[in-house]
Amino acid sequence: MIFKLVYPLLIVLFFISAFINKNNLFNDINLSVDNFNIRFNKDIQILRKEIDFLDVTKKSLPFINYTVDENITYFNINGSGVYFKNITSYPNQFYFYNLKEAKENLNSKFNDSLLFIVYNNIRSLKNDRKVIYTDDFSQTWVKVLQKGSLSFDVFQNRRSISRNNTEFALYNLYTDKAHKKEMFTIIFPEYDYFNNAQKLRALWYFDFDPKFFAKNTDRLKEILGLNACIIDGEYNVVYSTNEQQSKRIVDINNFYSFPLEKTNYRILIEKEGLFQLIKVKEIFLLTFILFLIFYINKKEKLKKELHSLKMLNKIKSELLLREPLTALYNRYFLQEEMSFPIKNCGVVLLDIDHFKNINDSFGHDKGDHVLKAVSNSIKLVSIGNADAFRWGGEEFLIIFKDISKIDLLNKVNTLQMLIRNLDIIDNHKITASFGVIYTDIDDKDTFYSAVSKADENLYTAKKTGRDKVVAF
Template identity: 80%
Template sequence: MIFKLIYPLLIVLFFISTFINKNNLFSDINSSVDNFNIRFNKDIQILKNEIDFLYVTKKSLPFVNYTIDDNITYFNIEGNGVYFKNITSYPDHFNFYNLKEAKENLNSKFDNSLLFIVYNSVESFANKRQIVYSNNFSKVWVDTLKNGSLISNSFKNKRSISRDNTEFSLYNLYTDKIYNKEMFTIIFPEYDYFNNSQRLKALWYFDFNSNFFAKNTIMLKNTLDLDVSIIDGDYKTVYSTNGTEINSVTDINNFYVFPLEKTNYKILVEKENMFQLIKAKEIFLIFFIFFLVFYINKKDKLKKELHSLKMINKIKSELLLREPLTSLYNRYFLQEEMVFPINNCGVVLLDIDHFKNINDTFGHDKGDHVLKAVSNCIKLVSIGSADAFRWGGEEFLIIFKDTDKETLLDKVNTLQNLIRNLNIVDNYKITASFGVIYTNIKDKSSFYSAVSKADKNLYTAKKTGRDKVVAF
């Protein structure tokens, strides 16, 4: 009789295990695809960094040794092609961007998948004047540019280009009209203002073959043990790990589908089969758990309870009480751990000056580096004598305990100088404004009252010029 009861129980456990494995697998797929998008965005950032580097390292060269063919004036510089269209007078000098060298540098990072870099500078819409730079000099460009614009000829699909210079456009796989190679193009547009209206100023073209996706796609397959494909907006396969030539995807229901961020491309992960969900070790685990229930003794239970308690304390300490980016305390620490009263207390509220400009100008990654650096400065002056919080955004709170006014001001001035001397962003000085009060704190109510007073001093510091300390 007992075996008749055990048999259906094992069947139930079998399906529960299968269901859990499927959910875990889908969670792993989501997490791995997120990491894929992070790596892809890092690759895009590498391209933008190369553009910035080319602008910095551009050279002014004399306008000599050129050839004229109808409306095109062109010349070759160390394998780089420079093409001027519809210019009415010849300048003494022009800006030279070494795209060939940039391509070699980028291919060391992208496994030789970068085919061409083209920088198309639109000088004037009215006269259709253009300057086109290419990393590969060829007279084919002359014939292409004679009767048309590189801008209109290169856009196979009619889609708007982002007006935000931090964005990019990724176009469908196509066969290049100039070199007859299958590629896809990542485009970075640039805009300026003319007569109070925004207009397209220039475009950076990075043309890749399908191997641009290989490294990240293969990494995704190795993590999930499932085949992965990249398709464009027309469902044409750009790259696949299954080793077969697939021109297009006919049944998308066979895949988990995820967007490739900021593009019309999609990431396809093949759906798992039963053999990938149920393996011998899972079946063995079901039996092991079933029999283990009858043999667990009190000592093992106690160990598990102690282990669980340690894990809970560790999670509470590492996750609940601290803000993950800076490792400073968060407001949950105030609710659960902070002990009152606090006598002879210094309350310091500081705010990084113009932090939004850092994010907008240099990117959020650089902004995170600034937050970490400032928090490290705070840790230096607060070790053993204070509790430090990330209070919100770019705002930090420090509670100095059992101190006097002179010592408090010395530490605040030291912290101000440490922040001034940070060298995180090139040619950009980082500063902070401080609001300081000295008081006794009896309970949470008086704590928030003290923080409010420090905030008023901080507001005064910011209003009167920033990079200041307003105290007491």
């Protein structure tokens, strides 16, 4: 019965443990996502500090070998473009920012994520004169700058440009008009106000491939044991720890969803399964308990089977040791079970008088009834410390143990009266003759010697008239 109660209790404990672990896991997820955002912001701040390297590259160069195209004056310095707009007189020299060197410095840490740098040096001169530097010397910039300045109009998706001078903006599906390229980008814009107009002062333009997110996203999976991915605002997967993940998330409800700070990207963490909530130690403990219950249950079952087997063997043994008709012991009991010595022993050998005549006159069925009735009478007087045998035919043996002579004779006289009073055959009285010996029995030899003496007394009782007790 106890095992029927234990199994439901284990199931309840299983689900309680899963519930507790789910709460702990969710707390771990929140903490891990917070750390993800902290590390992400730290990476961005490192990037921003490295951008300051640009000022170190500033050097004074002569103003030579330039080309004029309408209101744009431009020239190439080692692959970098320098563009002057709306200038009427040319300086002898100017400050040049080595964008190539800055880019190489940044690329060493950010996996070639930097596509190009554009820096706009605004001068408070008439006609909004300014100089623009870019690490990409191209006629494309000439065409762009002829139509306007380095401002919002350069970008097709204006939301890609943050108006906050101190923060970055991370957006997706952003196309710049200069290169006509759609990409995921992180930009660090800075603005100045000139003639009440907001102008983009400087732009560091990065296209981050999945490697940029891989380090921190993989760490999420390592800590939580759950797959994680980064998606953009259109639910497109930018990076996933699950190689089988589709390129677009269809149902975001299958994930825990968290914002990636200051971006329209999101961090998704797959929801755990039930068995993911069960820790190794709990599985071990539950397995151990189940094994222990199984072992105890098996042990109890074996114990019951053993008990049943013992009972069965006992029954078989009893059947083997007893005579079938009367259920009294047989001579095999004497060989296997009788123990010696026996002190103060009463040996009683009795024989049913004229039993052959009963069988001949009334049939063997009546004879069997007489044998059973006499054996039942013997059982009544031998209750306690005595063993009763069907010694053979109509002859019975009773061994009384640790009994006085007086009690022995009383038992025998009582048995004689019980047999006399048996009413089995109409108009026929049943009697028995008794031979009694009182002695100590040390072993089987003295036992058989005592039985022999009792048999002599029985013979005397039968010879002198039957229905008698000849003792000692």
